[in-house]
Amino acid sequence: MTLDPAAAERQLRRGRGVTLFGLAALAALFVVALRFTPPERYQGLAQKIFYVHPPAAYAMQLAFVLMGVASILYLLLKDERFDCFAEASAEVGLLFGGIVVLTGPLWGKPIWGTWWTWEDPRLGFTIIQLLLAAGYFALRSAVRDPVERARFSAVMGVMALLLVPFNHLTVYLFASQHPRPVVLAPERPKAPWEMLRVFFGGLLTFTILYLGFVMQRYGIAVRHALREERIDA
Amino acid sequence: MIPWRIVAGIAAKDLRIERRSRTGLLTALLFALMVQLIVVFAHDGGSLPLHVYAPSVLWITVALASLLTLNRAFHLERTHAALDAILLAPVPRAALFWGKWLANVAFVALVIVVALPVWLIWFDVTPVPGLLLLLPVALCTVAGMTAVGTVFSAMAVRTRVGEMLLPVMLLPFFIPPVYFASQATLQLLIERPFAAAALEAWRWVRLLLLFDIAFLTMAHMLFPAVVDE
Numbered sequence: 070m071t072l073d074p075a076a077a078e079r080q081l082r083r084g085r086g087v088t089l090f091g092l093a094a095l096a097a098l099f100v101v102a103l104r105f106t107p108p109e110r111y112q113g114l115a116q117k118i119f120y121v122h123p124p125a126a127y128a129m130q131l132a133f134v135l136m137g138v139a140s141i142l143y144l145l146l147k148d149e150r151f152d153c154f155a156e157a158s159a160e161v162g163l164l165f166g167g168i169v170v171l172t173g174p175l176w177g178k179p180i181w182g183t184w185w186t187w188e189d190p191r192l193g194f195t196i197i198q199l200l201l202a203a204g205y206f207a208l209r210s211a212v213r214d215p216v217e218r219a220r221f222s223a224v225m226g227v228m229a230l231l232l233v234p235f236n237h238l239t240v241y242l243f244a245s246q247h248p249r250p251v252v253l254a255p256e257r258p259k260a261p262w263e264m265l266r267v268f269f270g271g272l273l274t275f276t277i278l279y280l281g282f283v284m285q286r287y288g289i290a291v292r293h294a295l296r297e298e299r300i301d302a
Numbered sequence: 303m304i305p306w307r308i309v310a311g312i313a314a315k316d317l318r319i320e321r322r323s324r325t326g327l328l329t330a331l332l333f334a335l336m337v338q339l340i341v342v343f344a345h346d347g348g349s350l351p352l353h354v355y356a357p358s359v360l361w362i363t364v365a366l367a368s369l370l371t372l373n374r375a376f377h378l379e380r381t382h383a384a385l386d387a388i389l390l391a392p393v394p395r396a397a398l399f400w401g402k403w404l405a406n407v408a409f410v411a412l413v414i415v416v417a418l419p420v421w422l423i424w425f426d427v428t429p430v431p432g433l434l435l436l437l438p439v440a441l442c443t444v445a446g447m448t449a450v451g452t453v454f455s456a457m458a459v460r461t462r463v464g465e466m467l468l469p470v471m472l473l474p475f476f477i478p479p480v481y482f483a484s485q486a487t488l489q490l491l492i493e494r495p496f497a498a499a500a501l502e503a504w505r506w507v508r509l510l511l512l513f514d515i516a517f518l519t520m521a522h523m524l525f526p527a528v529v530d531e
Contacts, residue, residue, distance in 0.1 A: 144524070144527055197474055197477060200473075200474050201474045203470070204470045204471045204474060205471075207467055207470045207471065208457070208458075208461075208467060208471055211458075211461035211462060211463050211464075211467050212457075212460070212461050213462075217460065220527050220528070221457045221460075221528065223527070224453065224457065224524045224527055224528055225454070225457075225471060227520065227524060228450060228453070228454075228475065228517075228520060228524070231516055231517065231520050232474070232475055232478070235478040235513055235516070236477070236478065238478065238509065239477060239478045239481050239482075242481075242485075243481060
């Protein structure tokens with residue numbers, strides 16, 4: 070068996086450390102964004118969401134792409150660790166996706182005048198990705214045999230990865246057919262450096278959080294897999 | 303290389319079973335009609351005339367009827383462990399995929415051929431020359447949807463909740479083809495010379511073809527991983 074319980078526990082411990090560090094960075098990000106970054110002229114406080122929302126969206130995307138890559142590697146190498154990683158990454162991606170679709174409307178309502186719009190392609194794209202990941206977990210939970218579950222979910226993971234460019238195409242073409250219903254038309258921000266550096270800090274923070282979460286979740290996935298093996302044996 | 307003789311054999315076997323029992327095809331047909339009927343009565347009857355919804359209804363119907371069909375595709379093999387017998391025979395896994403895919407496409411195409419005239423009448427579609435291209439567009443749409451569907455159906459049938467699982471896995475994959483097909487249909491329904499309609503629709507059909515090629519290739523490569531023990 071390729072799964073090593075000691076290594077999993079090590080990942081879990083390290084992941085906890087990385088997560089703590091990430092959470093501290095997140096707290097610092099909040100303070101810097103709210104207290105030490107100039108307010109945006111038109112959007113005011115609502116603009117502060119930009120230090121959290123796009124980084125979360127980026128982390129979600131990172132998680133799902135790595136899930137797809139892990140799925141390919143599993144099918145090629147049949148190494149269970151890739152399956153555990155794919156499961157971990159997909160679940161962490163689901164979490165970040167949840168953050169994205171919760172924080173987005175909070176900003177959309179005051180600035181666009183609506184909680185949700187299909188005219189911005191990114192919304193449609195995010196929700197399709199989230200539902201795909203949810204379907205992925207529906208499949209995982211429905212297959213009892215661990216080896217079969219790993220193979221099936223890897224197949225779906227690879228398919229989902231291939232779907233990403235088509236989703237992009239669909240939502241962009243769909244959105245380009247409609248005018249955008251915007252209350253305060255926010256131009257593509259030409260943010261000053263004081264804002265940009267906080268934004269990059271946000272990207273870094275969410276990368277750390279992704280790593281911390283995924284390491285812990287990977288450790289848990291390995292634990293589960295080992296327990297399943299013991300029960301079968 | 304794909305042994306096309308075996309592919310044709312597997313597809314013919316599936317279609318022969320359908321022809322003899324007829325329940326599957328009849329059920330899918332009834333289902334396709336009822337989906338359209340439901341839309342007619344869900345329609346508020348006021349502001350917008352029914353023909354506005356025509357392209358949407360057509361592709362919702364095709365998507366749902368495909369789901370129903372795909373759910374069935376591997377159930378056929380499950381009774382008496384027929385799939386194991388095929389897997390024991392010297393049949394390349396990829397050939398099995400193409401055979402099942404071909405049967406599924408033929409099956410859905412048959413449903414569409416019957417559902418189309420009803421759709422034309424119920425949704426008050428103006429008979430324009432562009433309509434002649436609707437069937438080829440439908441084939442391009444179903445080809446891609448069924449490519450993903452055949453692979454997923456082979457997986458779903460091995461789980462406890464197969465019938466419920468398949469739509470949840472599959473519908474996100476239907477979004478691009480359904481969108482492209484609806485847009486192509488919209489172009490075909492505009493009253494204008496055949497060539498002009500065809501040219502405008504082609505802009506969307508080529509996206510459908512891209513989807514088909516991408517997912518047929520992927521399904522061809524992934525299917526063996528699904529059926530192999």
